[in-house]
Amino acid sequence: MDTYTAPLRDVRFVLEHITPLTDLTATSRFAHAEPDLVAGLLEEAGRFAASAIAPTNREGDAHGARIEDGGVITPDSFKQAYQQYLEAGWGAVQHPPEFEGGGFPLTVANAVKEFITSANMAFSLGPLLTTGAVYLMQHHCSRAQLDTYVPKMVSGEWAGTMNLTEPQAGSDVGAVTTRAVPADDGTYRVTGQKIYITYGEHDLTDNIIHLVLARLPDAPPGTKGISLFIVPKFLVNDDGSLGARNDVEVVSLEHKLGIHASPTCVMAFGERGEGAVGYLVGEPHQGMRQMFTMMNDARLGVGLQGLAIAERAYQQALAYAQDRQQGRGPTTPPGEQAPIIEHADVRRMLMTMKAHIEGVRALCYLNAYALDLAHAAEDEATRDHHTKLADLLTPLSKAWGTDVGVEMTSLAVQVHGGMGFVEETGVAQHYRDARIAPIYEGTNGIQALDLVGRKLPMDGGAFVKGFLGDLRAEVDALPTTLSALTAPLHEGLDVVERTTAWLDAHRDAMDDVAAGATPYLRVLATVVAGVLLARGAAGAQQQLDDGADDDGFLTAKVTVARFFATQIVPTVGGHAAAVTAGAEDLRALTPAQLAP
């Protein structure tokens, strides 16, 4: 049952009606990404994900990655799958043509990521980290560094990693203590230990390019004293061939709840001698600023994981609900059993999943679209607007997308009944895999703090106010055939405006603002998604009104948007009290009072 079909029509629908691809192709940067080309690319990516990657998912979970003779062995099926990935050049889609990339918008590249992540989240993380590393290097490396590393990373021949976390420096990156000392030849010697390094070591590529945060001897304390270094697993000779093995080693792998096939490494730098050879990226002490370059991209990528796993689990639950005969539906003859999809409560679970998945997809794709226009729009005002829009949406995509990922995979388990708790069914794996996404790349609590602490105050609050005004106007402009959506969406926006105003009014008591951050993020994300689905419904309705030949797909878009607006959006009112309660009751109890 655990097969995967890429939701091509759903994605194409978003690119047509919610985040128009034509807005992107209107820019000179993306002019080549014509609809037909994109459609073909997505179709091919969907086929690749479903046929080459999806079948590796269960094996990867069952066997995991393992450490052997100082190396990491990935599951057998991964080697072949990666080879196909590399040959097809999927890693190059979003990178600029100057680095042999496809130059496609992030909006399109993210669709490819969604498919591959649905197919196998543990597999997808290797390429994801490489893509992130390339993105960062493009922006900050010297020409010589670019020429040495980036083309082989874009092609997928080499992999990239991010080395930030240390035992005492998780969310608090400023506490990093890994040291980098200048050597006589202009390079550096890096010494220290990093943890939670995704694909820190593996057997899929000939070389691994580690990007490492470390402190120079003269570094000021905190985040202002962190520099970024390139530390290749194998040094690269001037002719591009591989040279000496660098002093960077995997020490151990974590035994995790999920994504078993993704090696999560403890990495040691400079254990054998005077330090691993490292190359400074850009200027000293700029590591945090450099990392921020890719933060939106990386966080959106993780939000997309919540979406992708939810989609995979939903497909499995839907198939099971049609197959499993149990009990009687409203119209089942006595003595017979009906497929459980006939039960209203199972339908509620399926619709809840489908509506949330479409809502998160709309939000994440809008986020990518905003990032694309932030870079590619012809005029500065448009770039500026979309830069801010992306900044606002990123914590929503990351936190709401991944919370929804956990909740929807849990529902998918529930649809399966007892079979959901049996590992062979496969749906439990999605539930386990999904659980990391609210944690890494900035915990969801940190996303919420980022939202209320940095994003709401943009332009003194004016940006968010303008954005909400645009959403209002969009709701007002819905066609009368969608009038059922209007009132609940307006009420949702009322809640958003009321809670936003409360947070703005309490900026002098940041602890009260922080106390409301998590419920506020849920409120805002849900309402934004509701309006985006309504936008899609309006597009579908227009097509229907224009006499489109509909096989049920377009009417389904209207139904799902209505379900989301009338049954999901109203939940936000229930969170308003927690947003505006302040920190007092949260802090009222001492640890002794909290304890049993």
Add this chain to the structure above:
Amino acid sequence: MDTYTAPLRDVRFVLEHITPLTDLTATSRFAHAEPDLVAGLLEEAGRFAASAIAPTNREGDAHGARIEDGGVITPDSFKQAYQQYLEAGWGAVQHPPEFEGGGFPLTVANAVKEFITSANMAFSLGPLLTTGAVYLMQHHCSRAQLDTYVPKMVSGEWAGTMNLTEPQAGSDVGAVTTRAVPADDGTYRVTGQKIYITYGEHDLTDNIIHLVLARLPDAPPGTKGISLFIVPKFLVNDDGSLGARNDVEVVSLEHKLGIHASPTCVMAFGERGEGAVGYLVGEPHQGMRQMFTMMNDARLGVGLQGLAIAERAYQQALAYAQDRQQGRGPTTPPGEQAPIIEHADVRRMLMTMKAHIEGVRALCYLNAYALDLAHAAEDEATRDHHTKLADLLTPLSKAWGTDVGVEMTSLAVQVHGGMGFVEETGVAQHYRDARIAPIYEGTNGIQALDLVGRKLPMDGGAFVKGFLGDLRAEVDALPTTLSALTAPLHEGLDVVERTTAWLDAHRDAMDDVAAGATPYLRVLATVVAGVLLARGAAGAQQQLDDGADDDGFLTAKVTVARFFATQIVPTVGGHAAAVTAGAEDLRALTPAQLAP
């Protein structure tokens, strides 16, 4: 970090202020269960759970139960733990004195169950099933059957199991096909296969008494044709010694998401010959009715598992939050780190857990208290009232308790950050273990249908109306010092009354009622718990007003009740729309439209 402390004070507080033990000891049946005796019993149970059982939890998860030479081997530590359990007689607490039981109220016995389940859920399931079997046998077995089996089951020397499910008969028990044919000697020969049999085979006891649902040759179809049989693993000779090995075998064990150490067996009856020897319980075709005898008890027991696992995970998260240094709190000096409990968002997670745990505990204990008075009250009206109260509360305890169990263990993982995803930390186990509880013993969807389909209509709706009126009166009577709770609780009750009225008004469209069942259950359970916590807060406040010497425990009860009333109860308003939406949008899409 993963130790366990029984929440003795919390439980004693419930028994004093929310579900008064004195109401139970006022009956002749429970007169002996004096507060001091109960306090001593609970203290001893808490010590036992923490010291003898809790340390077996990780090993059980890591090694699991395994099958070998046709038998099931439980983890090594389980043998010793079970021996101690047996010697202390913990299994006997709730059974009547005539069977060598302790004769304690279920309310007290459930506290013992809570502690043991928190200590090790997988371990607790064996005793839980035995207790359920004894309970059922007490009510339906012949004197000779009772004498043969029950005393050794009460003592724990023998175990009991429930054999209901078959591949085609899960939620739909009426689809059972296992056959029982009369033999010449008055016994029966049972043939068939059962799945998901918890502790169907193991090495902890000398004998296992299987209670098996099967059909006689002349049985009518459906639930009306199911009979109940005793099928012992070893036949019992007239002198009570063990005789021949019966033809019942474990075929395989499920490989599960959680509760790894609890053997979930596929059982074969009569594979080797003409059938396993079985003994009919009571009259033919009464199996379903007999099973119903123990349903409230069993479902409440599962709700208690949600509570117990949430408590265990909460304790671990609280300890971690005090230990882990990361980032700065509002008052941390620059350059230093603070324990993460100083962060408002971590506080929100901890308070959310604590408040839900106390809410579920209040609900589950009230449910047990109602079951106790349903049997033990001196006058029939009181018995009748509490029978109905227990009937109403049981689906709430089971479904809300176990949903909360999943959600709170997820929060506990989140508090741990990256460490939460690493299995060695132990908190991920709670997240995995908790996931079964919303599934077995009637899925939570079935609980919700039971609530709206069978429980709301009791006395034509008058019972629920009266119950809600009592809750209203209780809120009205709160002391002025708790006035902050009054408005949100009344608003919560408004939502309950409004949605209840809607469901009542739509009884002719059962599909619409079924469509609203799950969100309605959440609404009702949350509000009931809110009022119960307010009841406790009123008791605590009274003690404070009377000048009680408080070390912070009583004021914490007031704070938690206020947090629950003002920040959790308001969420119910958000679910009302889904309760009253009807089934139309749930059923609007065909399977093809639901698919990608």
